[in-house]
Amino acid sequence: MSGVIELLDDRKRRILAAIVDSYIVTGEPVGSKAIASLPDIRVSPATIRNDMAMLEQLGYLEQPHTSAGRIPTFAGYRLYIDELMNAKTLSDEDKKLLDECLDVEVPTADALIESASKALAELTHCATVVKNVAPKFSVITKVEVIPTGRRMYVLLMVTSSGNIKNKVCRLEFDLTNEQMEFFTKYMAENLQGVSIDQLDESVIERLVAAMGTYMVTLAPLLQGVCELAEGFRDNEIKVAGEKNLLARQDLNTTQLMRFFENKNEVVKNMLDDSFGDLQVLFGEDGGFVIENSSMIVSKIKKGGKTAGSLGVIGPMRLDYAKIIPYIEYLTDRITNLISEDDDEDDIF
Amino acid sequence: MSGVIELLDDRKRRILAAIVDSYIVTGEPVGSKAIASLPDIRVSPATIRNDMAMLEQLGYLEQPHTSAGRIPTFAGYRLYIDELMNAKTLSDEDKKLLDECLDVEVPTADALIESASKALAELTHCATVVKNVAPKFSVITKVEVIPTGRRMYVLLMVTSSGNIKNKVCRLEFDLTNEQMEFFTKYMAENLQGVSIDQLDESVIERLVAAMGTYMVTLAPLLQGVCELAEGFRDNEIKVAGEKNLLARQDLNTTQLMRFFENKNEVVKNMLDDSFGDLQVLFGEDGGFVIENSSMIVSKIKKGGKTAGSLGVIGPMRLDYAKIIPYIEYLTDRITNLISEDDDEDDIF
DNA sequence: GTTAGCACTCTTTTTATCTGAGTGCTAATT
């Protein structure tokens, strides 16, 4: 091994790391002089220039123009993230801060993910995106109907993941007590334990058909039940802190808008694709086109399966060394918290 | 009267109107030549220049710099809106379009206002703001508690305005059937008919005290009830279409952000202040500082009292002649729709 | 292998000049 010429020796790696570090902070191309002045680099600018030329040849750096410093390429960032940066370990204060974000009243997967998302957007001054697939795993535990006015009824649906949604239905006629009791019982018998994912029009149609003609007045309620389930499913992708990005001038506003408007289609695929627990995607990767942007995503698990993901979207020059540990910590905690629930409360 | 020199004769008014019209469309200062070329102005540029100088002296116009055309001042806009512009009358298609926006499933004040707000944001490419004070008028019609898991209960609150909110409570102990029945009955006896506006901590404390020691386990539920009422109250101000404004470069992004972040405090006062049914506020008026911005607000009524307001926020150079009729129509329709309900369904 | 020195490149900043839209005033016209 010692005979092999190392294309990327230790010094070059340190220089590359220093360049990315600097670029992340300033956003300006980095010159040889700036690097030479760093305390732990003990060579002259000329030497650094040679190394930089080499790093450029290897595809880790590029020059915006001849007389400018260097900026990292995609490959440069990747290497930095995978091998070069020294991820900050979280201080106890950091952990305490993050724990507080997860201290929600009722720690369902939903509430935890949502709260983490908002906190992270705040902390990083970036946008965050969450995907919550808890609905897919969760089943209906309860459907209630409650009269609230003349011909007005509230449908209430509770799922095993602890989520609740309600919906007002306006009917053509008032229901008799008998009808209401029938409905509640019918729902308990036919929908309890049914996966949110499976409950679609076809199920409803079958139920309506099976219900018999006498109870046909109840059909609109069943329709409402279906819409409630849909509501749970549609809720999958959520973005927080969009405004943090719109203010930045290194990201294209139009592209951002387009992204946010189509978040459901766009992000869904990105988070679906199989990848490790934590992954960083760049700009045009994975079909979402926000030039100069980067996305750090991490998975949240539950019983071995992916229960959701939490991600930060920002400029390419994110403070990876800080943010990655943040995300890792949050997703780990959430993963633990929702697993604990499993034993304690049998929510799923 | 005929002897009095008219400072603002008909021609000057027409010229002012033409200048504002043009500026609203182009955003560029308007010169004498452009006005002279209009079909219904039959005087030379020189004459128009004289009139423009006069209009400037009167405070209706200003020049960004010597060699530029004129732009309207606040007073210019005000006169334009109050007297000069010819508001477009809505075509049948327009009305149909707007009616469709109000065709919501369950026409509560809330739903109507929300739907109108979103539609208006879309139609005008501006932000819209709504204030919904329905909660103030509405009273509690129902409080239910529904068990949904070990020590987990859903509180459901329904108000007379047809709004529903739910909240999960996690208790220290499971409730007995007896306790649940007691709670429901206690709520029905003590909170039914109580105004959302009045239900605060002090009421809850009184109820807890009156409940007796045996039922003290229920205190957290009462706390939850209080929070639900708070939730109704907090929901007062909503903004839609923020992004439409962030894209514009004639509005200061920072000021916009600040505005949106503090919308609750800022907008509340603006809409509270007594004013006519429809009002236009400019830039720095009323304490909200988005330079170069304008806000058209219109009231929604219910039984003579203000039930809410609907407003459009955009650049000063809004298409008032089009948007004002839109808002007027929408608020009128909503006012009618929620009054009809009064007779038909006795929701309030 | 490293470094000082230096010519070279290319962006950015500064300075100067030009152009044109639009005005205000005066004097002629209706």
Next chain:
DNA sequence: AATTAGCACTCAGATAAAAAGAGTGCTAAC
């Protein structure tokens, strides 16, 4: 008395030229 043509004047914005500066690559010396 009101309107208009004519003209000098102003000033923002565009275009061009010049200067400054940051950073490089290469060569030759260490």
